[in-house]
Amino acid sequence: MHAGWAAPHAAWIEFLDWEIPLGPGDVYQYDSFTAPAVRAMGVAALRVAWMARHFQAEGARRLLAVVWPGNPGAFRPLERVGYRRRGSIRAFRLGPWRRVIHGRSLSRQ
Numbered sequence: 001m002h003a004g005w006a007a008p009h010a011a012w013i014e015f016l017d018w019e020i021p022l023g024p025g026d027v028y029q030y031d032s033f034t035a036p037a038v039r040a041m042g043v044a045a046l047r048v049a050w051m052a053r054h055f056q057a058e059g060a061r062r063l064l065a066v067v068w069p070g071n072p073g074a075f076r077p078l079e080r081v082g083y084r085r086r087g088s089i090r091a092f093r094l095g096p097w098r099r100v101i102h103g104r105s106l107s108r109q
Helices: 043-056 072-080
Strands: 004-008 010-013 018-020 025-033 062-063 089-094 097-102 107-108
Touching: 004 043, 010 025, 018 043, 018 089, 025 043, 043 072
Parallel strands: 025 062
Antiparallel strands: 004 025, 010 018, 062 107, 089 097
8 A cells, every 4th residue: 555664874865876864863754655546545644644753752853855856746745744845956977976965855843
């Protein structure tokens, strides 16, 4: 039906080939998937809300998510439970040279 994962210590963003720095109390939520049969039923938002309550009860002060720009529908469940867009991440590559520029990411505080 639906699944999502969280990382409280290190956050690897596969499509950027980059590890996002997490501070004390940060938790990164990633790789959410909802089966096509239950999309648009609010299942993703329920999981995100549950995960937010769980990690906040464990002492998390900030929950982060990064959404691939090619998947704009992925913002909706996060925004339904209080996440707000806080910035962007850009990766530039030329051969072995790589530069990642980031501001704040989508977060719920």
